[in-house]
Amino acid sequence: MSKGLKVVLIGLPGAGKTTFGKQLAKELNFPYFDSDGLIEQKHQMKIPMIFSVYGEGKFREWESEALEDILKTDQSFVLSTGGGAPCFNDNMDLINSKGISVYLDVPLDVISQRLYSSKIQNRPMFEGLDSGEITLKLKSLLAQREYFYNQAKIKLSGEDFSAEYLMYELINQLKS
Ligand SMILES: Nc1ncnc2c1ncn2[C@@H]1O[C@H](COP(=O)(O)OP(=O)(O)O)[C@@H](O)[C@H]1O
Numbered sequence: 001m002s003k004g005l006k007v008v009l010i011g012l013p014g015a016g017k018t019t020f021g022k023q024l025a026k027e028l029n030f031p032y033f034d035s036d037g038l039i040e041q042k043h044q045m046k047i048p049m050i051f052s053v054y055g056e057g058k059f060r061e062w063e064s065e066a067l068e069d070i071l072k073t074d075q076s077f078v079l080s081t082g083g084g085a086p087c088f089n090d091n092m093d094l095i096n097s098k099g100i101s102v103y104l105d106v107p108l109d110v111i112s113q114r115l116y117s118s119k120i121q122n123r124p125m126f127e128g129l130d131s132g133e134i135t136l137k138l139k140s141l142l143a144q145r146e147y148f149y150n151q152a153k154i155k156l157s158g159e160d161f162s163a164e165y166l167m168y169e170l171i172n173q174l175k176s
């Protein structure tokens with residue numbers, strides 16, 4: 001049973017899913033979850049450590065389990081997924097069967113600048129890359145992943161990616 005309004009944010013690493021997700025959850029007065037946080041909590045290990053100790057394959061397995069667990073609950077919530085989540089193990093079909101998927105389609109140069117200026121945090125695949133390498137990596141990820149991202153029920157794109165714009169645009173689309 002999966003009643004409740006489940007808003008699931010997807011998009012490239014650095015698109016702003018975690019940041020906007022928290023703001024959106026506050027605005028909607030919904031619980032907030034982040035699939036990376038759920039994985040780290042369950043396995044008591046940070047994402048980069050999981051990648052280095054167990055490898056990406058195991059991370060993707062645990063990521064799919066985390067999505068299955070949270071999406072089968074009957075509560076409303078906002079869920080920010082990790083950038084790769086929609087692209088493995090039919091997770092995008094699962095997300096679309098249980099919730100309203102929202103793709104943050106942020107321009108690559110905006111994302112690249114954000115990743116370059118922020119700590120790499122939970123993104124081992126960007127560890128040690130310079131600005132140009134980050135942009136190339138994002139281009140390659142987008143080429144592999146936009147097939148899945150474009151299956152989202154709502155796509156937020158444009159130039160202004162402030163939380164205010166995203167909120168206004170999303171609520172308009174949810175109402176339509
Ligand atoms: N609207 C925004 N404007 C400026 N910086 C942002 C915005 N949203 C997110 N960021 C910054 O970009 C980086 C990635 O954001 P994050 O929410 O972690 O993205 P994701 O969860 O999609 O990987 C963080 O340093 C964050 O502070």
Ligand SMILES: O=C(O)C1=C[C@@H](OP(=O)(O)O)[C@@H](O)[C@H](O)C1
Nearest residue numbers: 012013014082083084122123124
């Ligand atoms: O794009 C990806 O494959 C990943 C994105 C990360 O989450 P964010 O999208 O929140 O950075 C995290 O799940 C992991 O490093 C893998």
Ligand SMILES: [Mg+2]
Nearest residue numbers: 017018080081
């Ligand atoms: Mg995130």
